[in-house]
Amino acid sequence: MAVYTPVSAEALTGFLGRYDAGELVSAKGIAEGVENSNYLVDTTRDRYILTLYEKRVSADDLPFFLSLLDHLAAKGLPVPPAIGDRGGRAIQQLESRPACLIRFLPGVSLSHPTPAQAHAAAAMMGRMHRAVADFALARPNSMGADTWRPLFERCGSDLDSIAPSLRDELASGLDRVLHAWPTDGDRCVIHADLFPDNVLMRDDQVTGLIDFYFACTDLRLYDLAVMHSAWSFDVRGERYDLAVGRALLDGYADSYGLGAEERQQLPVLAMGACLRFALSRAWDWLNTPADALVTRKDPLAYTRRLGFYQEHGITAFS
Incomplete structure (x- = not known):
């Protein structure tokens, strides 16, 4: 995980408005990793991971990744599937990047x-x-x-x-x-x-x-x-x-x-x-x-x- 693309509070608030996810409380960039831009997002309802997919991850591959996570979750494995918005869409656009809101998992x-x-x-x-x-x-x-x-x-x-x-x-x-x-x-x-x-x-x-x-x-x-x-x-x-x-x-x-x-x-x-x-x-x-x-x-x-x-x-x- 990492942060290459900054996300403003206004843009993130608008993004969360597509979901039944509560209102934005805080967002913090996650510096570990090297692939995508990631934020730890707290709302009035829950905690999430926001991922913006950078150049190394092709938008065309996202359906494969998300289908895999859904498959593994259905098999009972502890993986973090993406969350659909009110229309059921998991893959969004934010700051000109493909983006997903992802279920937060406990643990360290x-x-x-x-x-x-x-x-x-x-x-x-x-x-x-x-x-x-x-x-x-x-x-x-x-x-x-x-x-x-x-x-x-x-x-x-x-x-x-x-x-x-x-x-x-x-x-x-x-x-x-x-x-x-x-x-x-x-x-x-x-x-x-x-x-x-x-x-x-x-x-x-x-x-x-x-x-x-x-x-x-x-x-x-x-x-x-x-x-x-x-x-x-x-x-x-x-x-x-x-x-x-x-x-x-x-x-x-x-x-x-x-x-x-x-x-x-x-x-x-x-x-x-x-x-x-x-x-x-x-x-x-x-x-x-x-x-x-x-x-x-x-x-x-x-x-x-x-x-x-x-x-x-x-x-x-x-």
Whole structure:
């Protein structure tokens, strides 16, 4: 989440007037994340999240995202569906951006997850993968493996302005991972971005899965690999937490199942996840407007994770 587009109180009041949502009390921009503009909105009736979709999220993809959330909510998963206005419309326009008013979920996002919390979150991912078995829609992965080298080329030599030799390090990683990338395997709709800050919890109970705007149809185990790379390290990617890493795998295995052959696929999938986030963070680092209310994410935190998986391979998943 982030804020790129400011919304005036007058515009927000008019927007809320389309809903049976009460009158505006307060609105606060949310700086975390990098994709869309988000506000925490309190009214006389309830609390909501207002999301304005920026350029990386295509308006044409919104029906897929919103249908997915409705499907998962109907299956009993704790996800935040968009709210329809008095005419039943969920997708609006606000400040020249597509916008939705979204149900607020209780709980707090994690900064230092415990093994018990990791187990619960990975088990919820397994539930999500089971729940999408009869979801009829599909969407290509807009940040899939076929996009990594073109993004790397767009960043170009500017990568070395972030850190010396970063371009060479990422080039080597791309060559290794893309050569070994699986061409088959179980595919389904995945979250593709289930970081700790996209899971809401109360104690060890998951109360929300949020921020589905990278959801897509891709390798199911890639979703778990993304999660493993995001949850199992400190924020700088310097320290691997073995207990959290094992808890993620155990939680997913308990919920969905995880065989020995599947574990063998995880190292290259995890290295791919590291390249995906190192490259997108590098692009954002180089191109985020100076006046945007947004917290830039360090791409080097993912090159360090990449190095860990390259060194340890399957032992990171045993």
